[in-house]
Amino acid sequence: MxxxxxxxxxxxxxxxxxxxxxxxxxxxxxxxxxxxxxxxxxxxxxxxxxxxxxxxxxxxxxxxxxxxxxxxxxxxxxxxxxxxxxxxxxxxxxxxxxxxxxxxxxxxxxxxxxxxxxxxxxxxxxxxxxAGPTTTSAPRMHPRVRKLLRHLRSDPAPEDTSLEALAEVAGLSSGRLMHAFTESTGVPLRPYLLWLRLQRAAGAIASGRTAGEAAHAAGFSDSAHLTRTFRRMFGTTPSFLQRRSQFVQAQAKAPDAS
Structure with missing residues (x-):
C-alpha cells in the first residue's frame, strides 16, 4: 500500500x-x-x-x-x-x-x-x-520544531504527547511552541498530531496488523476509537484500507505467480 x-x-x-x-x-x-x-x-x-x-x-x-x-x-x-x-x-x-x-x-x-x-x-x-492563488508563503522550519518532529516520528512513537511534554522536548514555552510549530509546518500542533497518529495506524494496517494492533501502535484507546476517527477524517474505515492493502499486495505478487 x-x-x-x-x-x-x-x-x-x-x-x-x-x-x-x-x-x-x-x-x-x-x-x-x-x-x-x-x-x-x-x-x-x-x-x-x-x-x-x-x-x-x-x-x-x-x-x-x-x-x-x-x-x-x-x-x-x-x-x-x-x-x-x-x-x-x-x-x-x-x-x-x-x-x-x-x-x-x-x-x-x-x-x-x-x-x-x-x-x-x-x-x-x-x-x-x-494550488490556487494564496498569499501564504512556504513555511520556514524552526530548529526546535525540527527537533520535535524527529522526536514525534521516532519508533516507537512517544507515549506522552501532552503540550507540556512536547514543549519540554523542544525547549520552548508552550505558547511559543504552538506558534513556532504552525509557522514551521503550516498546520497547528494538534491537527498534526492527529494526522501523524492516523498515518501510523494506516501504515500498521497496510503492513498486515489488525485494527486493534494498529490502534494501540498509534495511540488510540481501541479499534472503535480508531474507526470513529478514520470515518470522521476520511469518510471511510480501517477495514476499507485493509481491503485496499490486500488488493495492492495481490497485484504486486501477480507477476511472480505467472
Missing part, C-alpha cells in the same frame, strides 16, 4: 468503491486511473460523472467508483497545502475530465502496481498543479 508520511497528507490507491452520502474534514482528491466515477454533492438530485473530483472540507457527497481503480489523496484543510487547495476551489467540488485526469496522472503508470517511490513526487507535483 503506497503511503507517504507528510505532515498533513495521505495517499493510497486501489479498487474504486461506492459510498453513501457522507462528509469528512480532510480534503479529498479522487482520480480514476481509467474510466469515470459518479458524484452527488450536497442537495443535488442527480449524479455527475467525471474522471476525477476534488472535494472541499466537510462537504456532504456520495461517490461511486466501482469498476475502476482510483488514486486517492487526502489533505488536512488547515495545512499549508490544504490552504492552497482550498484557494483553487470556486465551488464545493472541482471536477476533472479525462484530459485533466490524464495530465495529473501522467507520472504514474496507467495500470498495474504503482511504485511506492513514485507516490511522493506525484503528491508534490499534483498539489503544485492544483
Amino acid at each position: 503506497p503511503l507517504v508520511v507528510w505532515p498533513a497528507a495521505l495517499a493510497m490507491w486501489g479498487p474504486g468503491d461506492m459510498s453513501s452520502k457522507h462528509a469528512h474534514h480532510a480534503m479529498h482528491l479522487m482520480l480514476c486511473r481509467t474510466g469515470t466515477l459518479s458524484i452527488r454533492v450536497d442537495s443535488a438530485k442527480k449524479d455527475t460523472r467525471a474522471a476525477g473530483v476534488l472535494v472541499g472540507p466537510d462537504v456532504p457527497h456520495a461517490l461511486d467508483a466501482r469498476g475502476t481503480e482510483v488514486v486517492l489523496l487526502f489533505v488536512e484543510p488547515e495545512s499549508h497545502d490544504g490552504l492552497r487547495l482550498r484557494a483553487s476551489l470556486t465551488e464545493s467540488v472541482r471536477l476533472f475530465d479525462e484530459a485533466a485526469r490524464d495530465a495529473l496522472l501522467a507520472s504514474l503508470p496507467r495500470e498495474g502496481p504503482i511504485p511506492h517511490a513514485a507516490i511522493g513526487p506525484w503528491m508534490e507535483s499534483t498539489l503544485e498543479a492544483l
Whole structure:
C-alpha cells in the first residue's frame, strides 16, 4: 500500500468503491486511473460523472467508483497545502475530465502496481498543479520544531504527547511552541498530531496488523476509537484500507505467480 508520511497528507490507491452520502474534514482528491466515477454533492438530485473530483472540507457527497481503480489523496484543510487547495476551489467540488485526469496522472503508470517511490513526487507535483492563488508563503522550519518532529516520528512513537511534554522536548514555552510549530509546518500542533497518529495506524494496517494492533501502535484507546476517527477524517474505515492493502499486495505478487 503506497503511503507517504507528510505532515498533513495521505495517499493510497486501489479498487474504486461506492459510498453513501457522507462528509469528512480532510480534503479529498479522487482520480480514476481509467474510466469515470459518479458524484452527488450536497442537495443535488442527480449524479455527475467525471474522471476525477476534488472535494472541499466537510462537504456532504456520495461517490461511486466501482469498476475502476482510483488514486486517492487526502489533505488536512488547515495545512499549508490544504490552504492552497482550498484557494483553487470556486465551488464545493472541482471536477476533472479525462484530459485533466490524464495530465495529473501522467507520472504514474496507467495500470498495474504503482511504485511506492513514485507516490511522493506525484503528491508534490499534483498539489503544485492544483494550488490556487494564496498569499501564504512556504513555511520556514524552526530548529526546535525540527527537533520535535524527529522526536514525534521516532519508533516507537512517544507515549506522552501532552503540550507540556512536547514543549519540554523542544525547549520552548508552550505558547511559543504552538506558534513556532504552525509557522514551521503550516498546520497547528494538534491537527498534526492527529494526522501523524492516523498515518501510523494506516501504515500498521497496510503492513498486515489488525485494527486493534494498529490502534494501540498509534495511540488510540481501541479499534472503535480508531474507526470513529478514520470515518470522521476520511469518510471511510480501517477495514476499507485493509481491503485496499490486500488488493495492492495481490497485484504486486501477480507477476511472480505467472
